[in-house]
Amino acid sequence: MKVACVGGGPAGLYFSILMKRQNPSHDITVHERNAAGSTYGWGVTYWGSLIDKLHVHDPESAVAISESSVRWSDGVAHVGERKTVHHGDTGFGIGRRRLLDILAERARSLGVRVEFEHPVADAAELPDADLVVACDGVGSALRERHAGHFGTEATAGRNTYIWLGTTKIFDSFTFAFVETGHGWIWCYAYGFSEDGSTCIVECSPETWKGLGLDKASEADGLALLERLFAGPLDGHRLIGRAHADGSAQWLNFRTLTNRTWHHGNLVLLGDAAHTTHYSIGAGTTLALEDAIALAGALRGHDGQRGHDGNGVRPELRHALVQYERERRSALLPVQSAARYSAQWYENLPRYIHLAPAQMFALLGQRHSPLLPHIPPQLYYRIDRAAEQLEALRKLKRWLGPRVARTLHARSRGSGS
Template identity: 45%
Template sequence: MRIACVGAGPGGLFLAILARKLPGAPEVTVYEQAAEGAPRGWGVVFWPDLMEQVEAVDPPFAESLREFRYTWHDQVVEVDGSEVRFTASGFAMGRHLMQKLLVDRAREVGVRIEFDRRIERAADLEGYDLVVAADGVRSGLREQAPGIRTVVTEGHNRYIWLGTEKQFSSFTFPFVRSRAGWLWAHAYAFGEAGSTFIVETTEETWRALGLDALGPDETLRLLESTFADQLAGHKLVLQEEARETAPWRRFATVRNSAWTDGTLALVGDAAHTTHFSVGSGTRLALEDAIALARHLERAPSVAAALAGYGAERAEALEVTARQARSSAAWFEAVPQYVERPVRDFARLLMERRRLVARRAPGLYLALHRLTTVPVVGGLINRGLAVSRAVAPRVVGPLRRRFAS
């Protein structure tokens, strides 16, 4: 079997590694349009469950992740200097480092990687038994597949992906009031070298501050001034390839009617995107690779493998995609929530994936207080669980009273 992977991101490279280990050791080639070692942005986050999945299919790469991962502790919500802290932990790693670890592992198992090689036409890959499109949100291969109908929708908010040498050892959400409205960041360290610092705001505030017309240097200076307390004198930095402009974007949500077409399979952002506020992009791309490799190993043919893969992953993504849409919508409605007491606002942010917390914040907060009971030394939160006997008597009146 001959397999081509287009795109050297986590999904494409990990699929290449796992495919190379299949019975018969298929010939696998990865094509990447960028040069080897080219800047890949800032950091990615992942969680313990991903480590377990990687360990099960490729222990050497899992060991590399364990060796070089950065562990952050707690999530912090800060509103105009007032801080609320939640207990949590997770892992992060620089994108450039993760790619290097994957490239080294791919070469170790015999994958051929061609950097500086742009694949623009599906016809350029004739002769391969399987083509894996791991070429991102604007996948060119996907657009040439008649059996895949793609819908890309853009969110309302504006965001810009930045880095800083300031080390945010907790996953931090600072909200700052400007003269034209609120701006906030998603900040987390990915190692001793620094942190990812994504700035987000509404379209209205973005325009009112003149950010739609500012160049890169002016943009960075304005944002450094806005987040001066959080950055503590550290600078913000644009990605290398974006330093001629200030690349503010709207988040693009990709949905496909199918994940496969003929001998083509989509993985990672080519197949799906989930808003950066849920931190699932890398995890989902690696899970795509794991699922596709498993189906290739077990199915009697490539066609059967692709059918099984597409059905499994489309179903598996339903919950995550719904939560990501809810999270993105919550951040688009920040002005509706941010004037609440900081602890209430922070609680809503932490629970933004729950529909009730987003659509009926007053009801959610009332239920949260109702189901939080005092104990010696603190509180126990029983969540939103309300017994069937109690629910009719409690939820109806609360909904009427706290619906907004």
């Protein structure tokens, strides 16, 4: 097969690696619009289960990623002057640039062509490709060319956020909540290398405007945030990426979905197909799992060139349908968890004044579809009791998906 991957992020690079491992005769090119070494973001997170999967599919890149990652096993929450520590599962962080370098180097070693500064806005620019993979992000130009077919929908979240770096090295996944005269503002921070950490700051639009962050230059905004989070930052500075006019890159997260993920020989991968709120830290994992699923669906493809009268060979169309079906099913619980996690932060005043241990416990339970509908202290008591009683645990597991499905059906019926 001749394969063109448009977008040089983790999804496209890892897919190209897997396809070359399956069949070295595949002709694969990754087209990346940016220059080599330029990327957005600071670090990405993942959990041990992802590394286990990567070891199965490409041990060489898995070892390199693991060796370049930092790890933590504690979660720390600062609420004003209070501090709570939770001992949990081991998490990992890696610099986004380092991750892309590892994957690009591995892809090239297998014979993949990685072409930087080569934007592609339309699959028609790649007429010789048997398969065009749109892995060009949430704003995918290839997807937008056929927006009506894909049925793309993007829903903006209420809160505003900004993705920053810092010279402070966090050895735990850290949450910090600060009360201001205009409401609460908080950050999520985690290390990704020996030199830096990611720090995502979020707040309600009322707090954002009340603090003047909507009008402040990036430099002035960072100075204010450094003062607000001086405790957790230990006096370290924050690092941003300003727009050309010097303004800060504050955003509202967009949850993106598509009615279908393929059109002829064009298929969506990663953020071009779906997004999940950053507060669950699953974006990179989902992108790599997409790549694994798509490569798996294409395994054994006969490699014949050209298309049939309907625009794509039946065996390729079958593989794309199989990929979409598998990933949609796998994404359902993750998308539900992300939706409830985002809502937890949007309703922060409901939880922030609980005792520290209770508040942190419910922070860990923010993915639950039951939590928004049960008084927080009652939910906390039920959750603690469920840890001791198997019957309650079973009831909680049984109720959760049913409540989620009912609420989802109601929201669709009301047109929301």
